[in-house]
Amino acid sequence: MAILIPTYDLAQEIGAEIEIDAATVGELLSIGRERWGKPFEDTVRAAAIVVNGRAITRLKGKRTPLGPDDTVWLVNASAGG
Amino acid sequence: MEKALMAGYMNRSLDVDLSSGRVSELAINDEDLQLYLGGKGIGTRLLYDHTPAGLDPYDPEMVLIFSTGPLTATRAPQSNRFVVTTKSPLTGAVANSTCGGSFASKLKKAGVDVLLIRGRADHPVYLEINEDDVQVKDAGHLWGKGAEETQELLPKAFGKAVIGPAGENLVRYACIVSEERLAGRTGCGAVMGSKNLKAVIATGKRKVEIMDDAAFSKLQTSINKYLRSHPMTGDVLPRLGTPSLVNITAGRNILPVNNFQRGTDRRAVNISGEKLAAEEMEKRSGCINCPIVCGRSVKLKGKIVKGPEFETLGLMGANLGNFDLKLVLELNQICDDLGMDSISTGGSIGFATELTERGLLPSDLSFDRHEGICDLVRDIAHRRGLGDDLAEGVKRMSEKYGGTEYAIHVKGLELPSYDPRGCYGQGLEYATTNRGGCHVQGSTMFFEATGPLNIDPLSVRAKPQLVVMQQNLVAAISSSVFCVFATYGVIPGFIYRLNPQGLVARIIAQAVLNSGPILTMVLKTKAPLKILWFEKFLSYIFGRKVSLGDFIETGERVFNMERLYNMREGFTASDDTLPERLLSEPTFKEAERGVPLDEMLPKYYRLRGWDPDGIPTEKTLKRLQIRH
Known part of the structure; x- marks a missing residue:
């Protein structure tokens, strides 16, 4: 079971920490789309998908494997000082 | 022959000696203005030129420089800022810090490009500057007061730059406060305190000469529009401010947790910018002529106060194992009023907590419990008990108690809330x-x-x-x-x-x-x-x-x-x-x-x-x- 930490806005609809039984990021996304529909779809289109701190674009993309200790964060861009 | 006046500058800088009370014109040649512009550039040039090598930051001859820039007091967006430059009592290196609010604009409208202060008054004083006059006034009634009350007690029409008790007591990371904004880092407030200088206030109505005013105005309009329509400066920063970085840094594994022992914690969502905006924010606040308006005001114990920036949420929150948003709000307000950099404060307490957990420092600090932490922050500003050690910063504490390998600083300055x-x-x-x-x-x-x-x-x-x-x-x-x-x-x-x-x-x-x-x-x-x-x-x-x-x-x-x-x-x-x-x-x-x-x-x-x-x-x- 990987842990999904959604963006704050999405968390208001689906919860702050969700355990998902998925072998890859792609599977996790499919489950998310099926379970939560458009709000989930809109969020993952705008947010970076990060597994254990690494963007999936720097891993194996949607084929990035997920294990029981892995945490998947959805994060938006920001800036500050 | 009279010197030609340069557009963008008031063509007057001041040299104030607090030891003698003498105020004179500070000569800055035009070539230096062209090469270094103002702000940090001219401040650094002057620091180099006006102090001998090896001068102690608390030596009366150390200079404390408030500098504006050519764009200060104009309508250019995000330009009403001043820079303070001196030698850092925390690091021994160059110290500079920039600050928003209205002080920069009012100092320049008083006809001053750069204010260089040297010497030490024999009793607490403040400087009052207007277009015609500079006066050194008694600050006995202000000494010991917090930054907020100090500013309330000073005349309303003036822009103000003040110190709190941390600066008076030479906390090495004391800052200078102007309205709700801070020249936060490197301990400029302690150098100000060492001079017995509680505040600098300024007012005036002079105008900055702009050679091509029409083109300047046109550009100002278009850049304001651009910044307001930009996804970051027109949406994310106005809506969430810098606290929106909490979730992002936690997700990216770069949020310091427990003195940089790790880079993330799922509890970070409890101190996130989104939660702050949804549950605590009362209104937004910003500097003059800034279309971003990145500041947050929150309600704390029935009063509207400035909300924390990301750095405070990181260093006084996650870095201390503290994921109680209301407690961070309180710590932020206490630090601001005491005139103390919350980054260095959080870094120092985090380091002391790890020293404690490793048995190197006798204290009650813990990453799991935070009772008494507000009082500890006050103790730092007043240099009481353990607070006296913490007021020295991480580097000096590590030299006294050990733990240099996890003393999180560079050149003596505690690290901000991004784990590299x-x-x-x-x-x-x-x-x-x-x-x-x-x-x-x-x-x-x-x-x-x-x-x-x-x-x-x-x-x-x-x-x-x-x-x-x-x-x-x-x-x-x-x-x-x-x-x-x-x-x-x-x-x-x-x-x-x-x-x-x-x-x-x-x-x-x-x-x-x-x-x-x-x-x-x-x-x-x-x-x-x-x-x-x-x-x-x-x-x-x-x-x-x-x-x-x-x-x-x-x-x-x-x-x-x-x-x-x-x-x-x-x-x-x-x-x-x-x-x-x-x-x-x-x-x-x-x-x-x-x-x-x-x-x-x-x-x-x-x-x-x-x-x-x-x-x-x-x-x-x-x-x-x-x-x-």
């Missing part, structure tokens, strides 16, 4: 920044982890180039003086709208990562065009062309000037480093160590035109027209 083990370029920036471990001298992490692109944070490729470019740009911005948040508008808005996993975003990020050789060429080329709004505003105000190349070169000059000052004060290449924990303890599964600084530093020195020992070559100094 997840953004290697930011690690290089921390190591090389002249005022020490600071994130706003380049903000390379924005390109690596927190911004819209993901220029592989765990790669060293193109990072030395990016760091040099960003440091030069920010040094120029801080000399003009603009707010560094202006730089976030430089990245075109469409990039923020890309799907981060999409092909276009990936291609752009990869192209930047592969662009090292091109960036090296760009760094060696002086662009003859006006491209960004910064140099355009300067061109219109001066009535002469300032190209992007001129602007960036000014930043490079200022950065090298700071480096020369630090070298004169005994700093060497061995100080361009990171804490051992950040070099050797990985926070990512696939990493074998922390930041590979040794792979980036030699290239960085070469790009800067420095020798292998990090010393600027004569050729570089000559090219930059730096006298020394």
